[in-house]
Amino acid sequence: MQESSGVDRVNGRAAERQLREWRHLFKLDPDREISDSALDAVCRSGTDAVIVGGSTGVTYDNTTDLLARIRRYEVPCVLELSSAEAAVPGFDAYLVPIVLNAGSAEWIAGRQAEAIAAYGSMIPWDTAVGEGYIILNGGSTAAKLTGARTEIGERDVLAYARLADRLMRLPIVYLEYSGRFGDMRLVERVRADLQGARLFYGGGVTDAERARLAAAAAHTVVVGNAIYERLDDALATVAAVKETPAPA
Ligand code: 1GP
Numbered sequence: 001m002q003e004s005s006g007v008d009r010v011n012g013r014a015a016e017r018q019l020r021e022w023r024h025l026f027k028l029d030p031d032r033e034i035s036d037s038a039l040d041a042v043c044r045s046g047t048d049a050v051i052v053g054g055s056t057g058v059t060y061d062n063t064t065d066l067l068a069r070i071r072r073y074e075v076p077c078v079l080e081l082s083s084a085e086a087a088v089p090g091f092d093a094y095l096v097p098i099v100l101n102a103g104s105a106e107w108i109a110g111r112q113a114e115a116i117a118a119y120g121s122m123i124p125w126d127t128a129v130g131e132g133y134i135i136l137n138g139g140s141t142a143a144k145l146t147g148a149r150t151e152i153g154e155r156d157v158l159a160y161a162r163l164a165d166r167l168m169r170l171p172i173v174y175l176e177y178s179g180r181f182g183d184m185r186l187v188e189r190v191r192a193d194l195q196g197a198r199l200f201y202g203g204g205v206t207d208a209e210r211a212r213l214a215a216a217a218a219h220t221v222v223v224g225n226a227i228y229e230r231l232d233d234a235l236a237t238v239a240a241v242k243e244t245p246a247p248a
Contacts, residue, residue, distance in 0.1 A: 015093035015127045016171045018076070020198060022048040023215065024241040026234070027080070027202065027224040030066045031057030038231055043073035045238045051095065051222065053080030055141040055178075063088045080131075084115035093127045098170070100132050100160040103147025131172040132164025137203060140178040154186055161190045165197040175218070177203025179225060181210055187217040191247055206230060211237035215244035 026047045028034065031054050034042075043050065052066055063079065063086045070077045071090075079091040087094075099107040116123065134157055135143045138150035149156075157175075164170045173194060175187055181204030191199035201214050202222035206229070214221045221241050226234035 015078075015129050018093070019129065019171065019220075022198075022220050023246060024211075024238050025049055025051050025200075025220060025222045026227060027051040027053060027222050028066060028070075028227065029054035029224070030059070030062035030086075032228055034228070036069075038227070039069055040073075041231065041235055042227060043070060043075045045235050046242070047075065047238050049076040049078055049092070051078050051080050052091070053082065053095070055082065055145055058083060058086045060086055060088060067091065081115075083111070084118060087115070087119065089124075091127075093129060094124065095129050095131050095172070097131050097133045097174070098164075098168075099135060099142075099146045099148060100164060101134055101149045101152065101156075103149060107146040129172065130168070130170045131174045131200070132160070132168060132170040132197070133174045133176055134160045135176045135178075136182060137177045137180045139180070140176070140203075142176060142178055154189060157186060157190060158193055161193060161197075161199075165194045169196060171197055172200055173197045174200040174202065174222075177201075180204045181206075184213050184217045187214070188247075191218055205237055207233040208236040208240035211240035212244050215241040216247060219247065 024047050026042050028050055030052060050070055067088060076092045078093040078095055080095045081087055096112060102108050135148040136150050137143055143150050161173045164173045187201050198219045200220045200222055201218035205211050205214050205221055205223045206226040211221060223234055223237050
């Protein structure tokens with residue numbers, strides 16, 4: 001396969017245009033079991049897209065299996081790629097986390113560069129999108145894995161967000177509280193400060209009420225754990241987000 005030309009890269013950013021429309025996303029973990037009926041409900045829920053991704057135990061095989069099951073439905077399906085071994089072709093887009101507050105460069109520009117060096121000519125650049133992650137729940141697996149500096153205040157969070165938005169010009173800033181509902185005042189503050197990036201919020205959105213709060217603060221709300229723990233409440237987050245007026 002040939003590498004895309006520069007022109008293709010500029011003109012072919014369909015994924016970036018599409019993600020600007022997303023308000024609600026479900027995130028499915030290939031390392032967790034989900035029944036056919038639960039997956040059916042998730043894929044027909046009206047969510048804008050399904051993200052496939054997880055912090056640990058994600059393999060080529062379990063990613064391929066989950067993609068094949070989701071592909072029975074029309075919902076767009078994107079892969080959040082934390083390890084190059086799980087780079088499965090056939091997704092609508094590829095989200096690549098850059099953990100801005102990671103404790104080691106490995107998670108900022110290490111693993112990503114290694115993957116590009118190894119798979120450079122096969123990477124579908126026109127559907128690859130960088131995400132500037134700021135991990136804020138010190139107890140989460142992602143925080144432990146990346147050694148993230150989670151005990152930081154608003155000034156530092158805003159600085160990371162501006163780095164992603166203004167200097168790196170990433171299309172997504174992702175405030176990640178995975179497993180815990182975050183500080184919506186801070187989420188709102190970061191979103192209002194962004195100039196070009198979309199603000200994704202994820203963490204502890206377990207029901208419609210929290211979904212409304214998150215949707216008022218962030219551009220895009222990501223729901224993960226609740227799918228596995230309280231499916232009906234998770235499904236109710238779709239309408240709750242969609243009914244909340246989008247912030248500027
Ligand atoms: C995880 O941000 C997502 O990467 C969603 O968080 O699992 O807490 O919903 P939850």
